[in-house]
Amino acid sequence: MSLKIAQDSQYQGNNWWKWSIWIEGPAEELNHIKSVTYVLHPTFANPVRTVADRASNFKLKTHGWGIFPIRINVLKENGKTVTLEHELELSRPDTMLGKMFPSEGMSSEAVERSGERTADKVASEEVQTEMGILAKEYEDIRRSMPAGDPRTRKMETIASKMRSLAHPDCPLLKSFVESSSAGERLAAVSILEAIPNPNYLTWLADRIATEKPFIGYHAAVALLNAVRSLRSSHRGKVEKAIMRAQAHLNKRDWKDPNQVTVLRRAQQELKKE
Numbered sequence: 001m002s003l004k005i006a007q008d009s010q011y012q013g014n015n016w017w018k019w020s021i022w023i024e025g026p027a028e029e030l031n032h033i034k035s036v037t038y039v040l041h042p043t044f045a046n047p048v049r050t051v052a053d054r055a056s057n058f059k060l061k062t063h064g065w066g067i068f069p070i071r072i073n074v075l076k077e078n079g080k081t082v083t084l085e086h087e088l089e090l091s092r093p094d095t096m097l098g099k100m101f102p103s104e105g106m107s108s109e110a111v112e113r114s115g116e117r118t119a120d121k122v123a124s125e126e127v128q129t130e131m132g133i134l135a136k137e138y139e140d141i142r143r144s145m146p147a148g149d150p151r152t153r154k155m156e157t158i159a160s161k162m163r164s165l166a167h168p169d170c171p172l173l174k175s176f177v178e179s180s181s182a183g184e185r186l187a188a189v190s191i192l193e194a195i196p197n198p199n200y201l202t203w204l205a206d207r208i209a210t211e212k213p214f215i216g217y218h219a220a221v222a223l224l225n226a227v228r229s230l231r232s233s234h235r236g237k238v239e240k241a242i243m244r245a246q247a248h249l250n251k252r253d254w255k256d257p258n259q260v261t262v263l264r265r266a267q268q269e270l271k272k273e
Contacts, residue, residue, distance in 0.1 A: 002026060005072060005086040012063070016153055017090045021070065022059035030057065032077050039071040041257050045148050064149065065156045066217065068257040087261065127165050128172055134158050135183025142182070142212075155214055162190035170195075177203055182215065189218045196226040198234040201241035209248035213256040220245065220262040227266045235270075242266050 002025050009019035023036055036058035040047040044064070051058045067088050074082040138158045145151040176188035177200060189207060192200055204226070207219035223238075223245055231238050246263055249255055 003029060003074065003082065003084065005070075005084055006057075007086065007088065009090045011091070016063065016065050016156060018061070018063045019088070019090065020059055020061045021072075021086065021088075022057040023072075023074065024057060030054065033058065034075045034077050036060075037073040037075070039073070041066065041068040065152060066258040067261050069261065127167075127170070130165055131162065131172060131176070131184070131187045134162055135181055135187050138183040138186055139181065152214070159186060159190050159193075159218060162187050163194040166191040166194040173197075173200075182212070185211070186215050186218070189215055189222055193218055193222040193225060196222065196229045198226070198230055198237050201226060201230075201234075201237050202244065205241045205245035205248065208245045208259060209251070213259070217256060217258045217262070220259045220266070224262050224266040224269070227269050231270060239270060242270060 004024045005021065006024045007019060007021040009017045011017055021038060023030065023033070031054065033054065035050050035052040037048060037050045038060050040049065040062070041064070044062075049060055049062075051060050053059070067090055070086045070088055072084040072086060074084065076082070138155060141151060141154050141158070145154070170191055173188055173191055176184045176191070179185055179188075185207075188200075189204065192204060201223070204219045204222050208216050211219065223241055227238055227242065242263065246267070249259055249263060
């Protein structure tokens, strides 16, 4: 069989993408496909979607914010089913060859921010006020909206704004880390996602065990960014944190596919010299 999975993505801003996935192969083989069923991340409103449009090569168009493995069931006219798997990739427009995260160093948002927003331009009182507003907004949205794409998109916008407020000497980080407020803990994760800090690697790993999937996912991303920027100077700490996060994930009955994918990528990048 020579069927292959193809995809594209268009970044919409605020960590949100429109993306498509379809089947490629010889016309004579595509012509004998009856339908293609895509099994998406379970947080999608309709995670199992079947497409029977041969003219579009059975293309599925949708949108979202995270990477995850997609299982594809190809039903042929003779009744046989072929199962394929594809790991969704989401590209940013400012890194033509980059994927969802920069290959090394700080996140792209942190790099952009460093040239525009510095500690001497933003008083800590103003940052604290803005972070407090965003933290409350996150908690209000999580409490008032049902789970699904609209809620996730709003939460992603908040997390993006929190990352834009991060700076290396943020005096609020410790209080956010110790806070009982989920919104303020998201603020801490967002700061560490933008600017990795070796002193909080264990705390990030423990988010996988204690937080809701949204914060846990961003904690995993923060650990991945730590691998990329701290592995040469704090390799031992980084390795222990990734192992700890993976151990937490292994104990969960339901494993968030986004966290699985990000931690797997972190482990792969740790093996690089």
